[in-house]
Amino acid sequence: MTTIYDVAKRAGVSVATVSKVLNGYPDVSARTREKVQQITAELGYHPNAVARGLVTRRSMTVGVFFQDHGNRGFRHPFLHDVIASFKDSIGEAGYDLLFLTEHRGNDGVFRGFESRAKQRDVDGLFLLGVPRTNSGLATLSRSQIPTVSVDLDLFGPKASYLCSDNVGGARQAVDHLVANGHRKIAFIGDRFGTKPGHDRMLGYQEALQAHALEYRPEWILEGDFGETSGYRAMRRLLAEAELPTAVFCASDMMAIGAMNAISEAGLHVGEQISIVGFDDIELARYVSPGLTTIRQNTDKMGQRAATELLELMNTTNKPPGVITVETSLVVRGTVRNIA
Amino acid sequence: MTTIYDVAKRAGVSVATVSKVLNGYPDVSARTREKVQQITAELGYHPNAVARGLVTRRSMTVGVFFQDHGNRGFRHPFLHDVIASFKDSIGEAGYDLLFLTEHRGNDGVFRGFESRAKQRDVDGLFLLGVPRTNSGLATLSRSQIPTVSVDLDLFGPKASYLCSDNVGGARQAVDHLVANGHRKIAFIGDRFGTKPGHDRMLGYQEALQAHALEYRPEWILEGDFGETSGYRAMRRLLAEAELPTAVFCASDMMAIGAMNAISEAGLHVGEQISIVGFDDIELARYVSPGLTTIRQNTDKMGQRAATELLELMNTTNKPPGVITVETSLVVRGTVRNIA
DNA sequence: CTGAAAGCGCTAACAT
DNA sequence: ATGTTAGCGCTTTCAG
Numbered sequence: 108m109t110t111i112y113d114v115a116k117r118a119g120v121s122v123a124t125v126s127k128v129l130n131g132y133p134d135v136s137a138r139t140r141e142k143v144q145q146i147t148a149e150l151g152y153h154p155n156a157v158a159r160g161l162v163t164r165r166s167m168t169v170g171v172f173f174q175d176h177g178n179r180g181f182r183h184p185f186l187h188d189v190i191a192s193f194k195d196s197i198g199e200a201g202y203d204l205l206f207l208t209e210h211r212g213n214d215g216v217f218r219g220f221e222s223r224a225k226q227r228d229v230d231g232l233f234l235l236g237v238p239r240t241n242s243g244l245a246t247l248s249r250s251q252i253p254t255v256s257v258d259l260d261l262f263g264p265k266a267s268y269l270c271s272d273n274v275g276g277a278r279q280a281v282d283h284l285v286a287n288g289h290r291k292i293a294f295i296g297d298r299f300g301t302k303p304g305h306d307r308m309l310g311y312q313e314a315l316q317a318h319a320l321e322y323r324p325e326w327i328l329e330g331d332f333g334e335t336s337g338y339r340a341m342r343r344l345l346a347e348a349e350l351p352t353a354v355f356c357a358s359d360m361m362a363i364g365a366m367n368a369i370s371e372a373g374l375h376v377g378e379q380i381s382i383v384g385f386d387d388i389e390l391a392r393y394v395s396p397g398l399t400t401i402r403q404n405t406d407k408m409g410q411r412a413a414t415e416l417l418e419l420m421n422t423t424n425k426p427p428g429v430i431t432v433e434t435s436l437v438v439r440g441t442v443r444n445i446a
Numbered sequence: 447m448t449t450i451y452d453v454a455k456r457a458g459v460s461v462a463t464v465s466k467v468l469n470g471y472p473d474v475s476a477r478t479r480e481k482v483q484q485i486t487a488e489l490g491y492h493p494n495a496v497a498r499g500l501v502t503r504r505s506m507t508v509g510v511f512f513q514d515h516g517n518r519g520f521r522h523p524f525l526h527d528v529i530a531s532f533k534d535s536i537g538e539a540g541y542d543l544l545f546l547t548e549h550r551g552n553d554g555v556f557r558g559f560e561s562r563a564k565q566r567d568v569d570g571l572f573l574l575g576v577p578r579t580n581s582g583l584a585t586l587s588r589s590q591i592p593t594v595s596v597d598l599d600l601f602g603p604k605a606s607y608l609c610s611d612n613v614g615g616a617r618q619a620v621d622h623l624v625a626n627g628h629r630k631i632a633f634i635g636d637r638f639g640t641k642p643g644h645d646r647m648l649g650y651q652e653a654l655q656a657h658a659l660e661y662r663p664e665w666i667l668e669g670d671f672g673e674t675s676g677y678r679a680m681r682r683l684l685a686e687a688e689l690p691t692a693v694f695c696a697s698d699m700m701a702i703g704a705m706n707a708i709s710e711a712g713l714h715v716g717e718q719i720s721i722v723g724f725d726d727i728e729l730a731r732y733v734s735p736g737l738t739t740i741r742q743n744t745d746k747m748g749q750r751a752a753t754e755l756l757e758l759m760n761t762t763n764k765p766p767g768v769i770t771v772e773t774s775l776v777v778r779g780t781v782r783n784i785a
Numbered sequence: 786c787t788g789a790a791a792g793c794g795c796t797a798a799c800a801t
Numbered sequence: 802a803t804g805t806t807a808g809c810g811c812t813t814t815c816a817g
Binding site: 122123127135158 | 802803804805806808809810811
């Protein structure tokens, strides 16, 4: 391995000088600078960011914890999109992403978020799909590690979080239904009490009130955001004495499951029963009829997360905050106008 | 920040001793060991992997370069699945994943694969979705950095690669069509000459020969693996004087595009024209009719990639190799039996 | 069984 | 403008 000493010797200067040209310091003569640069290229020398980080105390690395409820690791499309956008933005600033896992070290000791972050010396943390129940969260929120999490209300001296405007999004969904003449609207939500699930439920209820619609406990179902749970919830709903004319689902996958249950029952989505989903995943365009849904702006979420984390890491006394990103209604074919 | 010195002082021993208990060396008395462990816990001390890596020359980190042709970064579902599986396997061995980007440093110098890898001191590299034309590939293949790439025939002293059995998979596709009575079979391939595209074309041709089917240049179309390109190719095909009874597409997304073109022309997929795709992405189950396709075993691909890289990194003189993972036929609704 | 000391590759005072 | 040197937090001979 070529080190800064090799370059220094070959160029006939000291390591300090080499370091200075490498880091673009001005107090180096043009002659020396050129000489060093030439040797650097000649030797194919690459400064070692790890050693540099050890002394500067900045690794230019942000740690990512990415889980999803199904324990499917990398496979959640919505969060993927957020990460992709986050990576682009934070990459611009020179940071690389280190994907971390909580685990038991070879000493048998369990290492959670904070421990892993310190171990790897990351400058900040980005959390996605982490359930509220995770035991490492409390310690993390109290720590001084700059952190931003999405869809999880983790708040602390250096911890901001970011969500879509889930309350508003849910209202958009119900409003759209009402605008199309629906007054009997069911809801398939989440049984885990995630922040988004909770807020979408809230928005649903607010909208019911705003439109003076009847609140019917038997029309409130619970799932886990996955297709099967939406299917099951819809089956239960279809067994009720009185059926709603529309159902708002807290995720697209649940909406798709619900659509299957409806077809299976010999009914037609968008005819007897209207459906609105949430997320606007890629699939929503491909099912038939196309799913009307509330779109989460993943690009913007990633960007906002990146700028927030950058500030948390690089601005002293930057107060943490909560960031909300607007949603938008995407009309496709699952809502019928019955006015 | 708590360091090993803090622990040593508090425990009344030397740093060497602390280091030994941290790394589970046997030559420490039970008494000292316990004392140290207790202090470690008390202080909430986390050994710094970066400093450790600097001296041991192993960072326990593997670098990932993940691109896709559409420059959509994290958004390619097939490669996602491979990474997820890879991460699980390599994580077991204690490695974390560092997502790297080629970029221009603040000195204005472009840093490619090798440069970034050395800079970040990774122990190995995993490449996905990197086009053959990337200029950094030649240098990398000559380097001593353990590398495994998927769907890219990068081979070198420490570089293995891994693909599905694309030739065999393509043959499975054509065989299935022939078994259903088809003898006029078109092909929508790839215009970039990627390794998978090339091999699927090869398998198609081999199968034609094996079944003594006619090779018709006007029935060979080219796309870019994306939906739109499949749509366009199908439109061109539909304009031909004589139509095939089936078309084999080198990707599911192209197959889906082709299906749209067929519907739009007033024909029915699985009736007048049969379709077979390649990949078995999630969407394949949801389009209507369900897409018959060749499944790539992403779980196995990730696992094999991980074990190969582990060997390359940890076994001296491990010769590089090329790894092939079998595909399988998934029958859904897009092929009609016309025998 | 334990500790002193050298050094991994680099940066940052501080001299010169 | 350039060089000397002391670390960053850790592991690893090598003595004792």
